[in-house]
Amino acid sequence: MGRRGDAMNPLHIDAPTARGNTRLLLAVSAAIALVVIVSMDQPQPQWSWLALAVAYVAIEARTPHQTGAGWIAVIAMGTGLAAPGALVATLLVAVVSVATHLRAPSVAGVVAGRIVAHLPVVAAVLVVAGPAGSYPSWLAVLAGGVAGGVAAGTSRLVGRLLGDPGPAQDVSVAMERIGLGVLGALLGAVTHAMGPVMAPVSAAGLIIASSMEVARREVETARRATVATLLAAVETKDLYTRGHSERVAVYAGWLGAELGISPRNMGQVRTAALLHDIGKVVVPRRVLRKRGPLSDGERQRIERHVSVVPELLDGVDALAPALPAIARHHLHFAGGGYVGGTVETRWLPVAARILAVADAFDAMTTHRPYRRALSVDYAIAELQRCAGTQFDPEVVAAFVRCLAGRSLPIQRDGFTTDDAARREAERVVAHV
Amino acid sequence: MSDPRRPLSRNGVAPWAGALAGDDWPVLVGLPAVASLFVFAVPRLGWWALYAALLVYAAGFLAFERTRTTAAAYRQLSDVLARIPELSGVVPAGHSERVAQLAVAMAHRLDVRPADVTAIEQAVRCRDIGQVGVEEGLHAETGGAGGVARRSAAIVARGGRLAQIAPLIAPETPAAPAVARLRAIVDVAVAYETAVGIAGWDRERAVRSLAESGRAEVVGALAAVVGASV
Numbered sequence: 090m091g092r093r094g095d096a097m098n099p100l101h102i103d104a105p106t107a108r109g110n111t112r113l114l115l116a117v118s119a120a121i122a123l124v125v126i127v128s129m130d131q132p133q134p135q136w137s138w139l140a141l142a143v144a145y146v147a148i149e150a151r152t153p154h155q156t157g158a159g160w161i162a163v164i165a166m167g168t169g170l171a172a173p174g175a176l177v178a179t180l181l182v183a184v185v186s187v188a189t190h191l192r193a194p195s196v197a198g199v200v201a202g203r204i205v206a207h208l209p210v211v212a213a214v215l216v217v218a219g220p221a222g223s224y225p226s227w228l229a230v231l232a233g234g235v236a237g238g239v240a241a242g243t244s245r246l247v248g249r250l251l252g253d254p255g256p257a258q259d260v261s262v263a264m265e266r267i268g269l270g271v272l273g274a275l276l277g278a279v280t281h282a283m284g285p286v287m288a289p290v291s292a293a294g295l296i297i298a299s300s301m302e303v304a305r306r307e308v309e310t311a312r313r314a315t316v317a318t319l320l321a322a323v324e325t326k327d328l329y330t331r332g333h334s335e336r337v338a339v340y341a342g343w344l345g346a347e348l349g350i351s352p353r354n355m356g357q358v359r360t361a362a363l364l365h366d367i368g369k370v371v372v373p374r375r376v377l378r379k380r381g382p383l384s385d386g387e388r389q390r391i392e393r394h395v396s397v398v399p400e401l402l403d404g405v406d407a408l409a410p411a412l413p414a415i416a417r418h419h420l421h422f423a424g425g426g427y428v429g430g431t432v433e434t435r436w437l438p439v440a441a442r443i444l445a446v447a448d449a450f451d452a453m454t455t456h457r458p459y460r461r462a463l464s465v466d467y468a469i470a471e472l473q474r475c476a477g478t479q480f481d482p483e484v485v486a487a488f489v490r491c492l493a494g495r496s497l498p499i500q501r502d503g504f505t506t507d508d509a510a511r512r513e514a515e516r517v518v519a520h521v
Numbered sequence: 522m523s524d525p526r527r528p529l530s531r532n533g534v535a536p537w538a539g540a541l542a543g544d545d546w547p548v549l550v551g552l553p554a555v556a557s558l559f560v561f562a563v564p565r566l567g568w569w570a571l572y573a574a575l576l577v578y579a580a581g582f583l584a585f586e587r588t589r590t591t592a593a594a595y596r597q598l599s600d601v602l603a604r605i606p607e608l609s610g611v612v613p614a615g616h617s618e619r620v621a622q623l624a625v626a627m628a629h630r631l632d633v634r635p636a637d638v639t640a641i642e643q644a645v646r647c648r649d650i651g652q653v654g655v656e657e658g659l660h661a662e663t664g665g666a667g668g669v670a671r672r673s674a675a676i677v678a679r680g681g682r683l684a685q686i687a688p689l690i691a692p693e694t695p696a697a698p699a700v701a702r703l704r705a706i707v708d709v710a711v712a713y714e715t716a717v718g719i720a721g722w723d724r725e726r727a728v729r730s731l732a733e734s735g736r737a738e739v740v741g742a743l744a745a746v747v748g749a750s751v
Binding site for chain 2 (some may be wrong): 133220301306307308310311312313314315317318319320321322325326368371374397400402404405406407
């Protein structure tokens, strides 16, 4: 940001991108409204397509890493019904989209994803725009929906192939994108009927619509930032707990897949796993690291790491789905154990049962201040011995199946420093 | 704690009124502008124009809701970061809330723009999180108050958009004059509340002591807010 920008906004506290887009919308719609009104009965200016292309590029450039380019292209497809000039805009957007992602953390993944995501849309533009003007509006709407769905599906497929499923790729996101595709085609139909002068108006509608996509990503970023920040706080208190949490999240991920947990619920399980010991931030470090046996008072302070959780995370919407599991992960399958605050003890969610097994296994197989690490075989035997009392036997059995043929993310000093394990842990943190 | 469902409302003002008065006014102007333009299309297109307009509005509404959710999420995160040191017992209960109220009042007094007032409030709330790694007797070893602030800033730096307030927390970081002024508000509010609320100093003594450290404009605002003479 330049000097003037610094003076206006010294902290670089950016307004949410959705608002930023809306400002752009205001500028575009105010300027173009004038053009529309003035030229309503005039011959349609050809340069309005250039204005549309510039608007598309401006939108795309404003939202690096949060692109709505697919939907912009879908809209271009709709407008392609009216003029082949929109094709130029589409291709331009595709190029800019790729270029703006070159600095992304995972360049290959993002670039490949964007290219492939654009292909079906560009193809659709070529097909639909060929015999321009010969299709009815309802067909354009249908084509827009299909293109949106194809783009969403392709995006997800590419993500899976690259081992990066991306954020919240669920049905609601796909539906949203299909809706945006329909909107794009609808705007295209409007433009087609009214002439190119309507294109900037479509662009204004697009800016509002694309802000929905941008805002969704902002919500996800905020949720991940919440987890990452709390993990950083835990790390400040006790480095072991950080590594332990990451490993428990890895084990919980394995277990969730083995037990057939849905992708949406898996996110909650991973979040709960990463933050299951968040309450330890209020336990004195000398108690956490004590080498000898704990006194009754110290044991109570340790148990407080669970009982304090409801108060600690009260009102944090992003973590609310994970809270029951965090507060109950020390509750035993057959009764007993301890819980967070005054939570209901008769209900033991599956996520808490998963956490209990993963937590116990990692605690046994890593060095602790009061004893050295136990062997994996011993830990498995211990889990099986306690199945049905402390642990859910079904989860224990699933965990034993999970471990077969897998290398464990264990470094005996208590940290997750093995490269492969570290990468997996980082991926878990990135996609909670 | 603030109501997370109404993150844009301040001082009891309805969200829409807050939006009208704040940074959201382009939205309130932009959406009717789009609507009015679609009106032109109705005679030619009939219901199709209405469908398109409704879809745009639906998308815009969802975007607003999500923007509010995001704002609430960061607010809630700063609340948790304020709560942790208090539950740990390293700062007295209610300390961060008192400092936040004081800092916000000072910022209003100094005509700080609304976005920066929010940043100041969040910085104050997050400022003590670095204390959680400090045990009794280890304070000097861990870098003293500066070390705590550095750790706090490092933790906040992981917080997505919340990272933007790190310059208000981290000491000894070169900052533009405008940022330094905001940081001074945070520092003075924290120092005053620590002196009065924790160390038990009286108001006059605390303000006089702070006045000796310079930052006359900010200390003047503090004196005006707490009703003390400089």
